[in-house]
Amino acid sequence: MPQHESTRWVHAPFNGLLLAALVLGVAVTATTENSGDNGSVVASPSPVASASRTVERKAPTAKPRRTKEPVPKKPVVRESMTPSTPLAPSRKSSKPPANPRGIVYLTFDDGPSPYTPAILDVLRATRSTATFFEVGFRQAQHPATPAHVRARGSNIGNHTYSHWDLTTLTPAEIRSQVARGPRSRCVRPPFGATNPRVQRVFRQQGLRQVLWTVDTLDWKRPGVTHLIEAATGPKVRAGSIVLMHDGGGDRSQTVAALPRIIATLHQRGYVVRRIPGC
Numbered sequence: 001m002p003q004h005e006s007t008r009w010v011h012a013p014f015n016g017l018l019l020a021a022l023v024l025g026v027a028v029t030a031t032t033e034n035s036g037d038n039g040s041v042v043a044s045p046s047p048v049a050s051a052s053r054t055v056e057r058k059a060p061t062a063k064p065r066r067t068k069e070p071v072p073k074k075p076v077v078r079e080s081m082t083p084s085t086p087l088a089p090s091r092k093s094s095k096p097p098a099n100p101r102g103i104v105y106l107t108f109d110d111g112p113s114p115y116t117p118a119i120l121d122v123l124r125a126t127r128s129t130a131t132f133f134e135v136g137f138r139q140a141q142h143p144a145t146p147a148h149v150r151a152r153g154s155n156i157g158n159h160t161y162s163h164w165d166l167t168t169l170t171p172a173e174i175r176s177q178v179a180r181g182p183r184s185r186c187v188r189p190p191f192g193a194t195n196p197r198v199q200r201v202f203r204q205q206g207l208r209q210v211l212w213t214v215d216t217l218d219w220k221r222p223g224v225t226h227l228i229e230a231a232t233g234p235k236v237r238a239g240s241i242v243l244m245h246d247g248g249g250d251r252s253q254t255v256a257a258l259p260r261i262i263a264t265l266h267q268r269g270y271v272v273r274r275i276p277g278c
């Protein structure tokens, strides 16, 4: 066996690190594959942060799409928790300020998913509501969840049917993607990818485009502490629209961070509400 081969496997701690890196690498790769960039799976993206940015992407092929929801990956980070893990009640509940200085709008994209009920539980315990930009094909997989969302006082936005980049589609295809998506008066184009052609179709269908002002990048799973900072930091102010994800991959960090995100926003004097009129 060559020297470097034996070296690689002798040092146990490094083996552990290597293994962890490999596992992490696999998970990250899987997330990327789920992004829809390669057209094989339509799922959670790496959303662009700007309203006007147009992303160049390969036009979707005509072959049938895989519409099966990716199974959330087993958590590979310390802060992760499964959707069924109950949150500590003391951390889960937080009262909104009596005299709020403003509203922060939390939005969750790419669901519904097995994580959605846990997010709804946190919202209820903190007397908050949010807007869920759901994907049509996932609604078909979780038929009970949209009603659950509305019953809790939150609302649903249209995130199209297949989560394709609309800027790569013809007007007829855009119309179809939107028409087959969740019923709502608000639409958020997948990846935030939009242009005048896309917006013209939205207008024709009586839909209001809603992007975001603060991107937590929660789909990168940066750790719960980082997520809390991203969703409550100085960029977040009255009227902010905060982007998070309840679907499209392992969202355990998002679920774990949410109670403290809302508690911190309450401490800063904000209430957390759904986007009105969706």
Ligand SMILES: [Zn+2]
Pocket (backbone or CB within 6 Å): 043, 044, 045, 109, 110, 159, 163, 190, 191
């Ligand atoms: Zn999305």
